[in-house]
Amino acid sequence: MPRKPRSKSPTGYFHVTLRGNGGQLLFDSDEDRIALLQILDVILPKHNIELIAWCLMGNHIHLLINDPDDRKSEAVHAIAVSFAGRYNAQTGHVGHVFQERFWDSPIKSEEYLFESIRYIHLNPQKAGLAAYDEYLWSSHREYLMSALSRPYVTGNVVDVLFPTPRTYLRFMESAPSLPYRPNTTAKVREEDLSGFGTAIVQSVAGCAPTELKSVSKALRNEAILALRKEGLTIKQVQLLTGLGVWIIKNAA
Structure with missing residues (x-):
């Protein structure tokens, strides 16, 4: 049975989720997390994709991207291959590291863009890992930096949405303007x-x-x-x- 085509985004922004195959953990150390971030930093620009927000959890990652040329499928494939090669070489694991197909949710409007950022940065807090402003492995801290100081977030839209760190912090403490949940309806094999x-x-x-x-x-x-x-x-x-x-x- 052929796969359903991926949804188009009217804005060019997508919330992408990659999961460990069979729920396996993706990161054994901080070095593994840094390696993935460095892979993103190399591969996304090659496909003209901006990284707007990110969060690395135990067995999955969240990425908010601006993909004007609709190249996310080839970019995510390259990211998965690169990280899986490193992972398998270090652990002796054989086979897929990520689930076969990533999940993506088109961001329909500016309101959804705001709420996707909130959702991604609150993910560790909702999972009971740490308060969102204490969790080290999300782009929350990058939103408190100047654009030139951000190590991984490349999207200029961040400064349009949040002209100052105070603007961002007020937003994070405010009530959501609409319900938001990324598309995670892919069936589990x-x-x-x-x-x-x-x-x-x-x-x-x-x-x-x-x-x-x-x-x-x-x-x-x-x-x-x-x-x-x-x-x-x-x-x-x-x-x-x-x-x-x-x-x-x-x-x-």
Whole structure:
């Protein structure tokens, strides 16, 4: 069955998400994170793509890009190949490092552009890793620098949206102007289900998927919602956890 064509963006901006294959961790050290950022810094300009915001999580990364020539597919492929080569050489891993196809969400308007920046910078805080302004591996700190001092963010639009650091900080502490959620509706492949789902449940509930029956209702529902948010169908959650369909459907 042919793949669906990727969506077009009326603005040229996209929120791109790359995930570790089967939920595997992408970074063993700060050196790995720096290596990925350096790869972005080399490859994106070659494709006339500006990096507007970024965040490196454990098993996935978020990128907000300006892609006026619609070259993100070849750019992301080059990024994945470059990082995977380094990763496999260092770890002895064989095979894909990233999931086969990245996810991308077209940014429809300036409002969505603002909210995608907020979403990306708040990602570590929402995941319970650290407050957004304490997390080291996002572009938050670059937004407090002058344009010439930013090591990885290249988009001039940042200074248009936020003329001063104070403007940016006020925005981050303000209420969202509209609901925002990137497109993460790609189906999880059956062969990736166990590893990917187990990593999510472990990070949320601290247990194996089949042990969710014994944790509190609130924690169980949080884990179910996390699985559903990451693209698992109700049937896949049922197969992974052994929970009943109605428990999964009624998680809130």
